[in-house]
Amino acid sequence: MNNLIEAVKKYQQDEKLSDNQLTKLLRIDRSTWSYIKSGKRNPGIKFLRAIAREIPKLNSLVYVEISDNTKHSATEKPQNKRGGVFRDWVIGFPHWFRKKLSGMFRDN
Numbered sequence: 006m007n008n009l010i011e012a013v014k015k016y017q018q019d020e021k022l023s024d025n026q027l028t029k030l031l032r033i034d035r036s037t038w039s040y041i042k043s044g045k046r047n048p049g050i051k052f053l054r055a056i057a058r059e060i061p062k063l064n065s066l067v068y069v070e071i072s073d074n075t076k077h078s079a080t081e082k083p084q085n086k087r088g089g090v091f092r093d094w095v096i097g098f099p100h101w102f103r104k105k106l107s108g109m110f111r112d113n
Contacts, residue, residue: 009048009056009066010041016060031055 017027024042028035033055040046048070057067 009063009070010044012063012066013056013060014042016063030059032059 013027016022017024022030024035024038028038031038031052033052037046037052041048041052053067053070056063
């Protein structure tokens with residue numbers, strides 16, 4: 006996680022963005038970014054989606070974060086009435102990114 010947060014901080018510094026400008030870009034609350042930046046809170050799925058959507062050059066770090074912290078392995082595919090937990094979880098990521106993520110959950 007630290008790699009992703011450090012990369013976002015570096016992006017913010019390189020682009021000369023204030024915290025307010027960065028949170029507007031990512032469409033997240035400023036307090037959320039403050040807690041994440043200070044280490045008081047782990048980034049949630051909304052934050053990861055925002056990074057994937059707005060800062061594409063950090064997608065490899067988002068992918069690593071998701072693959073390291075996913076609760077479902079390739080053999081555990083919990084289902085719900087709407088088509089599965091995984092389907093609900095990835096809604097909001099760009100299409101090509103969802104396709105890459107879905108490969109992590111396919112049986113070989």
